């Protein structure tokens with residue numbers, strides 16, 4: 001067992017750390033305040049080859065895998081959650097294409113995203129269906145060489161600047177999860193309308209929107225994978241992205257912890273630095289334990305995905321990383337704010353922003369409740385086996 005990063009991944013971290021400190025950190029407060037999509041981040045990510053980290057070299061990437069991208073996301077998310085989300089969308093818009101797309105789709109969309117020529121968005125959630133993804137009501141009807149999409153999508157982060165949107169729709173509306181398909185909608189498209197940007201609490205640099213699909217026609221070649229087989233594809237797609245959401249949580253929690261630590265070493269109350277008061281010292285120690293544990297779960301989850309896993313066999317490990325790291329981010333940001341006292345509550349300092357940004361993480365990409373359902377089901381199905389022998393422990397009550 002080796003807990004160290006490879007030379008290549010250390011280099012990824014160094015590059016991402018430099019971009020985070022030189023480009024992202026100085027602009028993070030302004031991006032939060034204005035809510036304007038930070039094109040300068042995007043250009044820096046493209047110029048430093050961070051957009052292609054997760055993709056193979058033959059598709060314009062650098063082959064650093066999910067782990068490489070997770071490491072980079074952690075670095076930029078230490079300063080700005082929107083920056084982490086921007087890097088994450090390289091996979092949120094493409095993972096299903098990598099898994100089930102045609103050669104042409106891979107060459108066009110995956111290479112385009114890897115090289116920073118295209119930006120994508122992912123549209124699954126609707127006003128009436130989020131966690132229960134099989135309940136979506138957007139339809140896609142075959143019409144000759146086309147599909148015609150109708151419905152409303154909510155959220156779809158980054159859609160305002162996207163060149164294409166991956167839309168999940170029903171091709172057999174009566175068949176539940178067995179009637180779901182995935183489509184790539186190139187923009188602009190006269191049947192695709194962004195109705196409005198949704199005003200949100202944090203992560204303001206990456207807009208989320210309401211989309212209306214009204215007779216939105218796409219060629220039959222826009223279908224990803226097989227018709228009516230999209231539900232499992234979408235679940236695998238989301239699984240692949242989970243370690244990356246987790247790394248946003250690790251980054252935010254690490255940033256909030258280090259910010260609060262620096263303050264606790266400098267601020268004096270009752271004749272000594274805050275950190276020498278045990279209540280504060282223990283709070284920081286708990287934050288540090290949380291960050292380290294979340295990072296280990298996250299790296300393992302990313303490593304599992306890079307080993308080709310992404311299905312039910314490991315879904316609970318991916319869920320653990322996502323749920324735990326996002327909750328660690330919420331806890332750390334709250335504690336950091338508390339350690340700064342009144343200053344923590346001011347918009348002048350980073351802790352107020354960390355606090356607002358963190359909450360999103362427990363909702364997106366499967367809520368904390370949904371991940372507990374996945375982990376709970378795996379426990380019930382015996383997928384988590386720690387080699388415990390109940391008989392050796394004396395059997396269960398009521399057994400003969």
Ligand SMILES: Cc1cc2nc3c(=O)[nH]c(=O)nc-3n(C[C@H](O)[C@H](O)[C@H](O)COP(=O)(O)OP(=O)(O)OC[C@H]3O[C@@H](n4cnc5c(N)ncnc54)[C@H](O)[C@@H]3O)c2cc1C
Pocket residue numbers: 122123124125128129130131132154155156157200203208360363364365366367368369370
């Ligand atoms: C900032 C932001 C960005 C987003 N970006 C995207 C995006 O790019 N693309 C996209 O498609 N979606 C996106 N989403 C949507 C997000 O994925 C959904 O909000 C999420 O899946 C939850 O769905 P919902 O909001 O419909 O809540 P619901 O599914 O209605 O759930 C409401 C509450 O009930 C709980 N709940 C639901 N079912 C159960 C159950 N069986 N047992 C216990 N509790 C349950 C949930 O955990 C939640 O707390 C984004 C959301 C946010 C906030």
